Amino acid sequence: MKLEEIMNKNLEIIDPEATVYDAIERLVDKRIRSLVIAPEKGKNDYGVITVRDIVFKVFHKGLDIQKTKIKEIASQPLICIHKDTHIKEIIDLMASSNIARVFVCENNKVVGVVSLLDILKAFLIQKVKGEKVV
Amino acid sequence: MFKKSFWGGSKEVEVIKKIKKHISILCSTCQTFKSALETEDEELIFMVFDLEREADIVRREIIAHIYEGAFLPFLRPNLCQFVEIVDEAIDEVEDAAQRCILGLNLEGIKEECIKIASLNLEACEMLSLSFEAFCQGEDLREKNLAIRIYEKRIDEIKIDLIKRLIKTKQIGNFWEGKILSDFLEALVNVSDVIEDASDHLQIINISVR
Amino acid sequence: MKTLIPLLACFLIAFSVGSNSTSNAVGICIGCQIVNLKKALLYFGLFVFLGIFLQGKEVMETVGNHLVKLDFEGIFLSLFISATLIIVSNFKKLPLSTHQVVIGSLTGTGLASGLRIDWSVLLEITFSWFISPFGAFIFAIALYWLMEKTISRMGFLQIERLIRWLLIISSLFVAYNTGANELATVLGPAIHANLTTKMQGVILGSLAVFTGAVVLGPRVIDTIGKGITPLDPYSGFAAQFGASLCVLLFTFLGMPVSTTYCIIGGISGVGALKGMKTVKYRLLQRLILSWILAPLLAFFISYLLFSFKKAFL
Numbered sequence: 001m002k003l004e005e006i007m008n009k010n011l012e013i014i015d016p017e018a019t020v021y022d023a024i025e026r027l028v029d030k031r032i033r034s035l036v037i038a039p040e041k042g043k044n045d046y047g048v049i050t051v052r053d054i055v056f057k058v059f060h061k062g063l064d065i066q067k068t069k070i071k072e073i074a075s076q077p078l079i080c081i082h083k084d085t086h087i088k089e090i091i092d093l094m095a096s097s098n099i100a101r102v103f104v105c106e107n108n109k110v111v112g113v114v115s116l117l118d119i120l121k122a123f124l125i126q127k128v129k130g131e132k133v134v
Numbered sequence: 135m136f137k138k139s140f141w142g143g144s145k146e147v148e149v150i151k152k153i154k155k156h157i158s159i160l161c162s163t164c165q166t167f168k169s170a171l172e173t174e175d176e177e178l179i180f181m182v183f184d185l186e187r188e189a190d191i192v193r194r195e196i197i198a199h200i201y202e203g204a205f206l207p208f209l210r211p212n213l214c215q216f217v218e219i220v221d222e223a224i225d226e227v228e229d230a231a232q233r234c235i236l237g238l239n240l241e242g243i244k245e246e247c248i249k250i251a252s253l254n255l256e257a258c259e260m261l262s263l264s265f266e267a268f269c270q271g272e273d274l275r276e277k278n279l280a281i282r283i284y285e286k287r288i289d290e291i292k293i294d295l296i297k298r299l300i301k302t303k304q305i306g307n308f309w310e311g312k313i314l315s316d317f318l319e320a321l322v323n324v325s326d327v328i329e330d331a332s333d334h335l336q337i338i339n340i341s342v343r
Numbered sequence: 344m345k346t347l348i349p350l351l352a353c354f355l356i357a358f359s360v361g362s363n364s365t366s367n368a369v370g371i372c373i374g375c376q377i378v379n380l381k382k383a384l385l386y387f388g389l390f391v392f393l394g395i396f397l398q399g400k401e402v403m404e405t406v407g408n409h410l411v412k413l414d415f416e417g418i419f420l421s422l423f424i425s426a427t428l429i430i431v432s433n434f435k436k437l438p439l440s441t442h443q444v445v446i447g448s449l450t451g452t453g454l455a456s457g458l459r460i461d462w463s464v465l466l467e468i469t470f471s472w473f474i475s476p477f478g479a480f481i482f483a484i485a486l487y488w489l490m491e492k493t494i495s496r497m498g499f500l501q502i503e504r505l506i507r508w509l510l511i512i513s514s515l516f517v518a519y520n521t522g523a524n525e526l527a528t529v530l531g532p533a534i535h536a537n538l539t540t541k542m543q544g545v546i547l548g549s550l551a552v553f554t555g556a557v558v559l560g561p562r563v564i565d566t567i568g569k570g571i572t573p574l575d576p577y578s579g580f581a582a583q584f585g586a587s588l589c590v591l592l593f594t595f596l597g598m599p600v601s602t603t604y605c606i607i608g609g610i611s612g613v614g615a616l617k618g619m620k621t622v623k624y625r626l627l628q629r630l631i632l633s634w635i636l637a638p639l640l641a642f643f644i645s646y647l648l649f650s651f652k653k654a655f656l
Contacts, residue, residue, distance in 0.1 A: 010294055121283045128260065128280045146500055205503060206375050208575060271498040341575065342502050343495040 003083050003090075006122045007104050007112035013038050016047065016071035020058050023049055023070055034101055036110055037074050046110050047074035048103070080105035083112070087122070090114060145204035150269060152196045153217060157265055159189045160220055161258040163227045164324070168251040170234065171244070179231050186228040193221045212338045219334055220261075223327040226320045227254070233317035239310070242302060246295050247321060250288050254324045257284040261328055264335055274336050281332045285325040292322045345415075346538045352422035353533045354551040359429050360441055360525050361391075361555025367602055368517040369560075371579050372510050380561060387518045388553035394522025395530070395545050401597035402527035406446065407535030409597075410468070411453035411460045418536040420652070421448040424645050439637040440601045442528050443472070447638030449532060451645030455653065471598035472634070475589055476608030483585030483609035484616050490581060509580045516587040520602055524590055526552055528599040578617070582609035604630070 014023060014035045023035055037047035049070050057073045058065060079097065081090060083104050090102055094116065104112040163185045170178035196217050200210050240247055264277040295318070305311040369383040378386075413421065425441075425448045432439045446468060453460045494502055526548050534544045586602065586609035593600045607630065614620065 010290075124276065125256075125260075125280045125283060128263065128276050146503060150500060203376070206377075206506065206576060208375070209503065269499050271496055271502070339499070342499065342506075342577065343491070 001087060001122055001126060003085060003087070003104065003114065004112075006087075006118045007083075007114045008118060009112045011036050011110060011113060013110075014049070014070060016040055016069070016074065018070050020054060020063075020065040020068045020070060020073070024054060024065060027051060027054075033115075034113070035070075036078070036103070036113075037070055037076075040071070044108050045076060046078040046103070047071070047076040048078050048101075049074050050100070052100075078103050078105075078110065080110070082106075087119065091119065145199060145202065149196055149199050149204050149213070152192055152199070153213075153220075154262075154265065156189060156192045156196065156217060156220055157258070157262050159185055159192065160224050160227075160328075161255065161262060163189070163224050164251065164255040164258045167227050167231055168248065168255055170231065171240075171248050171251050176235060179234050182228060182231040186224050189221060189224045193217055209338065209341070212334070212341065216331060216334045216338060219327060219331040223258075223324055223331065226323045226327055229320035230317050230324075233313050233320070236313050237310075238313055238317055243295055243299065246291055247318075250291055250321055250325075253284050253288050253291075254321075254328070257281050257325050257328045260284070261332055261335075264332055268335055268339050274332075274339055278332050278336055281325075281329050285329045288322055288325045292318070349415075349419045349422045350533065350538050352426035353529055353538070354547060355426045356422070356429055356441060356445070356529045357526060357548045357551035358555035358558075359426075359433055360521065360529065361552035361557075362559030363433070363441075363555075364517070364521045364525065364552075364602065365556040365560030367583075367606055368514045368521065371576065371583065372514050375507075375510060375576055377507050377510055383514070384553070384556050384560065386515060387556055388549065390515045390518035391522035391526060391552050392545070392549035394519035394524075395526045395549060396522070398519075398523035398594060399527035399530070399545065402524050402594055402599050403531035403534060405464060405468070405531070405597040406449070406528050406599055407531030407533070409461055409464045410446070411449055411458055413449065413453055413456070413458065413532065413536060415536060415538075416652075417449075417452045417456050417458070417649070418532055418538065420649055421445070421452045421532065421645055424448050424452075424648065425641060428641055428644070439633055439640075440603065441525055442599045442601050443634070443637035444641040445528055445532070446599065447641030448645040450638075451642040451647075452649045455646045455649035468598060471593050471596070471600050472604075475593055475598075475600040476604045476611075478592070479586040479589040479605035479608035480612035480615075481585075482588050483582045483612035486585045486588075487578065487581035487613050487616055490577065494577075506576050506580065509584070510576055513580050513584045513587065516591075517583060517602060517606075520587055520590045520594065521552070522549065524594045524599055525602060527594075578613045582606065582613045585609045585612065604634070 012026060012030055012032060012035050014026060014037055016037050016039075026035060027033065034048055034050040037049055039045050039047075047070075053073050053075060054065075057063070058068060079093070079099060079102055081093070081102050081104055083106060093102060094100065101113050101115040103110050104114065163182055166178050166181050166185060169175070170182065197214050200214055204210075205213060260277055260281050264274055264281070267274055267277060299314075303314075305314070365384070365387060368387050369378075369380075372378050373380060373383055422445075425445045428444050428448075429439060429441060446465075450460060450465060494505060497505070530544045530548045533539060534541055538544075539547070583606060586605035589605050589608075590600055590602050
């Protein structure tokens, strides 16, 4: 199963200077769990902010969502993989790093994201078809 | 009386064979349509029309057989309903195909449309597998879920597609817009109807166990 | 000549048994269009005959001999009263159970005529009436559970074929039981009072049942399911077959029990398994009422009439 078939190419990108509130608004409206943070001017490194980041680092610590900037709680750098990576390697990576999604990068640009849910669906379909997944 | 009951009736076996044929026509239709989109070959579009006519004939044969006395009465309406729904899916593909020869302009969205047609084909094949499993007495839930996954994927593509169209597409006149809209609706509906058929098959499955 | 009237009464009761039992036996098969009406009735009649011929002995003994051994006058009155009660109740669309009327009547007459009644047998019979529906309840549930474990794995076509066959077997079973138990209850007293020979009684009795089925059966079939949830063939088979097994068990023991009540027990069993209410409370009330009323009514009427006759005639 090709990574390209499973990955989600529609990425939601947010400015690092935006507030946590902006992030929350985006996450809720789009019904997603993570946002890609655009690299700061002149730099190349993307970041990611997830619902876990917001709940554990902001709400739990009592920070103000209107005042806290995304770049303060972002997970950086982004964990990138090449689009020819094998699914098994991806699962191993997710397991060892305890992350729920990995980003697919090409030429230093983020082109897609693969989440646990995407892998789950792929697994089921392959199982039903009787093909081997990993 | 005994002959019919003993051999389980060749009628029932006939009906099952014809339903399998009907579903395979659905798959062929989706395959042909996908190729038509990829190659923009008008011949293939006309093949879709032929397939739809063939499917209609098979459907009528199935329903006639069923009401001539195949299967226990409580099963008949559900089986007929299933066949009608599969036929509806084929009709939707035909609908989409019809729009193609009315001067449809897929500029900018052709790739996504092919992707949807491709997923439709996967869903059909899954339905085919599902029916096989049904005949063997196996559990249908996983296959049912797989079809739902395809349907959801298509829905996601559709939403992105329409958002993009709203932003970028220039429509010349009302009919150009209507044709495009009808085309997309039919294309996306195919998987909805297949999902319906799959649900229905599950209902029939449960009613006998 | 004088044997004619009680014999007629006896066969009249058998006729009524035929008309009332047909729906139990063939209702489902006809509803599922597995077999047409004519063939269904023919097979029904055949298996009733087989039932009473092969297995009627035990119940006939119990009712006609062990319970109470009536003389000619007693039989005359009992059968006459029973037949009248049953016909009237059928007319009023409040079918009373044949068994209970006959046995109530026999007991009443027997007591009034001062004959020896085997109370232990009466107790056994009443006890059987009481627990047979519950037995059917349990048998039906067990059977359904068994079917789920085995049949559920089969392919669609195989299951469909199997269900047809099961339904046919089940209705033949009910017919067999009707002969072996219900008809035996009616014929027992007549045969043991030497109103007719065993073979004659069996043949004529079966014929009477068959006639009842042909003449009035079809009308009753239409009313099946009033107050009872129609079950799908799968569950219907479990209910019917479970009930029939229960009736067969009691037939072996020589106890006359009602197939109708057992089938209701079976249907309730399967319904309970599915968590639904299959029998309306109102129907249940009516059934329990008639279950108590039937034997008592027959008992008292017979007792009074016979005492009256003894006193004044």
